[in-house]
Amino acid sequence: MIGIYAHHHGSGHIQRCRQIQRQLAELGEESVILSTSEGADVVIADDGIDDAARPHGRAMTAGGTLHYAPYGNAGLRHRLAAIAEWVAANDPKAFYVDVSVEVGAFVRLMGVPVATLAMPGLRDDAPHQLAYTQADAIIAAWPSWVKLPDHLAAHASRVHAVGGISRLRPLVGAQRDPNHVVVMAGKGGSTWGPEDWDAVEQACPGYRFTYLAGENRVDDPTELLSTAGVVVTAGGQNSIADIAVTGAPAILLPQPRPFIEQKLNARQIAGAGLAVVAESFPAPAEWPGLLERAAALGADWLRWETEGAALRAAEVIAGAANGASTSTIAIISLADASRAGHLTHQVNLKPEGTQHITVALADADVLRKAVPKSHVVAGERNLAAARNLGARTAIERGAEILIFLDADCVASNELVNHYVEALAARPESVVSGPVTYMKPGELRTVAPDPHPARPNPAPGHLEKAADYNLFWSLSFAMRAQTWQRIEAQFGGFDTGFAGYGGEDTDFARNLAAHGVELYWVGGAHAFHQHHPVSSPPWEHLDDILANTAYFHSKWGDYPMGGWLEQFAADGAIELIDATWQRTGTP
Incomplete structure (x- = not known):
């Protein structure tokens, strides 16, 4: 069973839902429409109140x-109670x-996967972003070539542009009357009145006007739209989809709607050169020219990709119903007692729905007490071996997605979601997100200011790595199958x-050499907690020489070139016979 909620404003929402419901049935999925609108399968309470x-x-x-x-609002309570029941x-x-943002959040709080509709308009406000973030799938009833609005960029991997959804079907063999104008007004209301059209008719002798509004509205306008020389309508999604199905020459008069939906839709x-648009009602003298331009x-x-659009929407919903992501996710970190404080922050701030694994470079007993919510395994003081052990341990414990996070890092609330979505889009790749370095005493998981030396794509965007040398091991992720392939290769x-340095750059070189793609993931922010460092790291000089x-x-070639040059400038090392060697003590 699949539930469907249809908003009650206008008739477009429930009409679109009926088309999707029919296609769900074709896919073998039973569904029920709940709405305040008459004709819903389950009619729920109206929650409207007087403006005053x-x-x-x-x-x-x-x-x-x-x-x-x-x-x-008693109606709101009865309405939500009916949905919950x-x-x-x-x-x-x-x-x-x-x-409805509220219905989507309410249903999701009951543990039900939610798919929602991305309406046109400017919807960058917090409530809409909440709805899009919570949704397992976002249906966009516009064609695949439409540029994704900026406010949906962070959710791009879950947006499915299915085309315009209409209840109409093409009328084969219809002939257009070039002098017949059909004016169609939706139930959502319009800013024009009969007196406006009286003046237009007087300015357009030779044209015949038919008005589909109020008592003149018809249940099926297919024949009228298919034979009209020009159709005049507002800028709603359903009206545009109906025009697209019937192929009518059109003039759009977008109406004032919340979030300037129709205005941006009409633009x-x-x-795209599909219709003539007037953002305000044209003067009567302008209409003859407008009609000629439209024709x-x-x-x-x-x-507009209306053919099969309702089926594509139904397939997206069925996919959310039958394939909701339940991947087991493990965050893997390496630490010893010196990092116990930072590690506790990482473990206790990690997003819910993840397991945590700590590979102890030393001091395993101390770490088990410090982070009881992490599964601590004893490793050795070798960063490469410890990461390999962490990956194997995570997979043995059922993890399907591996997220490697440096012990000094804490995850933003969005890190896991962005990594999961990136790996859904690029399942055989390694992905890596930006890292923000925090000041002494600072601890946060918001307001990122990433290190400028690494890529920082917009949230939700994936950028294919051109330079694998930029890979770092502070924060990266992959699917378990990818790790197993890497380990085998x-x-x-x-x-x-x-000891210290070089193993992560070597790992990246191996990724490139074996054809494993690397992507930078926008929005998967980690925040690095401050700790004292030396630059260059003199305490690791011997390790760095051995590893380079x-x-x-x-x-x-040599990695860590900046540090090597600093060591050389201070007289500690020198390039002798193409090998960096110690020449003194700084």
Whole structure:
């Protein structure tokens, strides 16, 4: 069973839901529509209130986190109670919400996977972002070529552009009357009135006008839209989809709607050359020219991708119902007692729904007491060997996604989600996110300011690595199968690197050499806790010399070049016979 919620404003939401419901049935999925709209399978209480009684501020929006949660609204309580009762009785596999931030969040809180609709308009506000973040899938009822709006960029991997969804079907053999104008007004209301059209008709002699509004509205406008010389309508999604199905020359008059939905929708149409758009009602004298322009436009409405759109939407919802992500995720870290304080922050701030594994470079008993919520395994003081052990341990414990996080790092709340989505998009790759270095005494998981030496794509974006040398081991992730393939191909991290440095650059070189793609993941932020460092790290000089020599023997060049140059400038080392050697004590 799949639940469907249809918003009650206008008729477009429930019409779209009916089309999707029919296609779900074709896929063998039973579904039920809940809505205040008449004709829903389950009619729930109306939560509307008079404008005069509408509360403001926190009393309406819960501090800007929701759109509509007015204090004291009995209808809202009855409405949500009915939804909860239906969910409890039917145990749905998923719930498609078209549309409501509040219903989506409410259903998700009941442990049900949610799919939602991305409406046109400017929806970068916190409530919409909450809805998109919580959704397992986001259906966009526009064609695949439409540029993804900026406010959906962080959710790009879950957005499915299915095309315009219409209840109409093409009328084969229809002939257009070039002098017939059909004016179609949706149930959401319009800013024009009969007197406006009286003046237009007077300015357009020779044209015949038919009005589909109010009592003149028809259940099936297919024939009228298929034979009209020009159709005039607002800028709603369903009206545009109906025009696309019937291939009608069109003039769009976008109406004022929340989040400037129709205005931005119409601009997209105009930019694609599919219709003439007037953002305000044109003067009567302008109409003859507008009608001629629309008729001559020759728009290719097939580009709106309406054929099969409802089925594609149903497939997305069915996918959310049957394939909700339940991957077991492990965060793997390496530490000894000197990092116990930082490690406790990492473990206790990690996102829920993850297991944590600590490989003890030493002091395993101390770490078990410091981080009882982490599975601590005793390793050896070799970073490469410890990472290999951590990966094997995670896989033995059932992990399907491995996230390696330096002991000094804490994860942002979005790190795990962005890594999971990146690996869903690029399952055979290694992915790595940006790291912010914090000041002494600072601890946070928000307001990232990433290190400038590494890529920092926009949230939700993946950038294929051009330079594998930029890989660092502070924060990266992969699927368990990828690790097993890596281990089979080149053994994972090379344990020939002893002590400090070089093993992560070597690992990246091996990724490139064996055709494993590396991607930088926008939004997967980690935050590095401050600790005293020396630059260059004199305490690791001997390890660095040994490891750079070993690296050179494998790859023919030297890693950590900046540090080597600083050591040389201070007289500690010198390049002799193409080998860095100690020449003194600084």
